Each structure stands twice: as structure tokens, then as C-alpha cells.
Amino acid sequence: MTPQDAPPLIFQVFNEIGIIEQLSRTVLEAHMPKGLIAPHFGVLNHLVRVGDGSTPMAMARAFQVPKTSMTHTVSGLVKHGLVEMRPNPEDGRSKQVWLTEAGRALRARIITDMSPQFERLAREFDIAKLQDILPVLTELRTYLDQSRDPA
Template sequence: MSDSNDPRLYFQLFNEIGIIEQLSRALFEARLPDGVLVSHFSVLNHMVRLGDGRTPLDLSRAFQVPKTTMSHTLMLLEKRDWIEMRPNPDDKRSKQVWLTDAGRAFREEAIGALAGEMAWLPDAFSPAEAQALLPNLERLRKVLDERRG
């Protein structure tokens, strides 16, 4: 792959990322309560990162899933008391999603549940190596996110 424009390089990059995603998803889902998937956790995590008050449509666009799929996920999260749906003051026809204290606590507990499982990781892949990867992965995420428009 000496040609810098060879798409196989980028395919290989995305292939590795995809495999890592599959392996990490399986690891994480094995530690989540029955009936809770990484996709459910991801909504809570997204809201912690970007803030409350998103509409279901905003969330479905962010996760690139149909609004009906996001509505189903939000119903599950609301049933578990991890989110609260409130009327949207800017558009009375829609609602906004707000994390509850229980939702924030569940997110922290779920991350904590991984601690024991990942205790070996710093020996195999140092914190410095992990930290060195983050800026480029974040940049790649941002570039891809901008292009999906």
C-alpha cells in the first residue's frame, strides 16, 4: 500500500475500528443488566457529554437511526427512570429528553462495572499509548460527523 490515496489503507483503518467496536461492545454488554444494550447506554452517555434537552429527533439524527427506533430506546430508558420526557417549550408538538439522577448514576455504575474487566489493559496497552490515540480518533470522528450532513 505505497500509494497514499489507496482506499485499502482507509478500509483497513475502518475495519480495525469496527472489530474493536464489536469486541468492546460484547465486553460491555456482558456487564450491563438484562435487557440493556450498549445502544441504550450510549444515549445516556451522549446526553452526559452534550447536555440535556435534546429532542428525540435530535437523538435519532445523532445516532443515525429511525425516529421509531430512538422512540423505543427512549421508552425503555424512561421505564427504568433513567430519563424524563418533558414538553418542548419551543415546539409544543415535541418533547425534550432529560437525564434523571438515576440515569446519571446508572451510567457511572456501568462504567465502573468495566473496571475489573479492564484492569489488565494498562499492562498490554499503556495509558500513554491510549492517550496518544485519542486526538487522532477524535479528529477522525469529527471529520466523519461533518461529512454525514
């Protein structure tokens, strides 16, 4: 395959990833408390993965959404007692987002609640195929993350 032949294949790969994201988001949101959606879980998961103390602006860049969207998402989490805003000690004009124990517990509970779906998938789908594609997906994500336009 030549680079000129690649665009249809690349589109097809991204299309499949997009459909998988939509289907998995539906499963995730079925396990979330009323009033919370996938972006809320995404923020909880991000803070567990990279650590507390991110600013809303840094998270907006990481999620590639407008700062106003991230501020709205974080506000919903604050309202539910899942994160708290603290002054940024390095910049008095900004705030940092910190998980509460309730936020950590909710993230863990949602993952646990999704275990039956994960177990069913593991029974009905060749899990070795997932092991095989994980490094490729990780490499693709890393490439896309590193090559995105700085904003």
C-alpha cells in the first residue's frame, strides 16, 4: 500500500474507533448517576491517571475542548461533590481541580459496575486480539497526541 492509497484505510480505522467510542459511551453512561455523563467520568479518570491539581485550562487542552466546556463539566462535578476547586499556589488568578474521596470512589464503582459487560466481552470475544491491538492503539494515540496543533 502506498501513502496515496492510505486515506481510505485511515478513514475506515478512525470510523471504527468512533463507532466503538459511541457504543462504549452508552454502556458507561448507563452506570453513571443521574445528572452525570461520559465527559464527567472522563475528568474523574483523567485526574486519577495524571494526578490531581490540573487547571481547567490544562484539562481543556488535554481534552481538546473549549475552556468554557471544561469549566461547565468541572462545575457539574463540583455540584455533585466529586471534585473541588482550590487556589493555584503558582498563579493566584487560576484554580486547580482536585478529586474528592467521593469522586475517587465513584470512578472505582463505575468501573466495578461495568465488570459484567467486560466479563461477557472476555467470554464472547477473543481477548488475545485485544492484547494484540492494544500496543497499536497506544502508539496511534501517542502519535496523534504528540502531533496535534498546539493551542
